[in-house]
Amino acid sequence: MRQVQKEFAKDPRVVFVTAHTVFEGFSTNTKKTGLQSLAKYELSLPMAMSGTPTKRSGLMRDYRTGGTPWTVLIGPDGRVSWNGFRLTPEQAIARIRELLPDGKVTGEGSPNPSEKESTNRDKGKPEEDR
Numbered sequence: 001m002r003q004v005q006k007e008f009a010k011d012p013r014v015v016f017v018t019a020h021t022v023f024e025g026f027s028t029n030t031k032k033t034g035l036q037s038l039a040k041y042e043l044s045l046p047m048a049m050s051g052t053p054t055k056r057s058g059l060m061r062d063y064r065t066g067g068t069p070w071t072v073l074i075g076p077d078g079r080v081s082w083n084g085f086r087l088t089p090e091q092a093i094a095r096i097r098e099l100l101p102d103g104k105v106t107g108e109g110s111p112n113p114s115e116k117e118s119t120n121r122d123k124g125k126p127e128e129d130r
Contacts, residue, residue: 001043003089011105021060022051075099
C-alpha cells in the first residue's frame with residue numbers, strides 16, 4: 001500500500017481510505033488495533049470502522065468482501081473497477097492509472113486541475129497581479 005500511495009501522492013484525483021471491517025473478535029479488533037496496524041505498516045490515511053457485535057459490517061455486506069486485506073477500487077464515475085482479495089502494488093498502480101482520464105499521474109504531463117484553473121483565471125491579468 002505504501003508503494004501505491006507514494007505513486008499517487010501528488011495526484012489530487014486519487015484518494016485512499018481504509019475501513020476496518022470487523023466480523024469476528026470484536027474485543028480485539030478495535031479502533032485502537034486498527035490504528036496500530038496503520039502505524040505498523042507506516043500508512044497515513046483515514047480509517048473508518050464498520051461492524052459491531054450486534055450489527056454486521058455494512059461495507060462487508062455491500063461489497064461482498066471475504067477476507068483481509070480486501071481492496072476496492074472505485075473510479076471517478078463511482079463504479080467499482082476492482083473488488084477482491086489479491087492485488088499486488090503493481091496491479092493496483094496499473095488499475096488506478098487505467099481509471100485516470102489520461103492514464104497519467106499529475107506531474108507526468110497531466111496538469112494539476114488547481115494549477116489549470118489558476119492559469120485560466122489569471123489570463124489577461126498583468127504579471128504583477130497574478
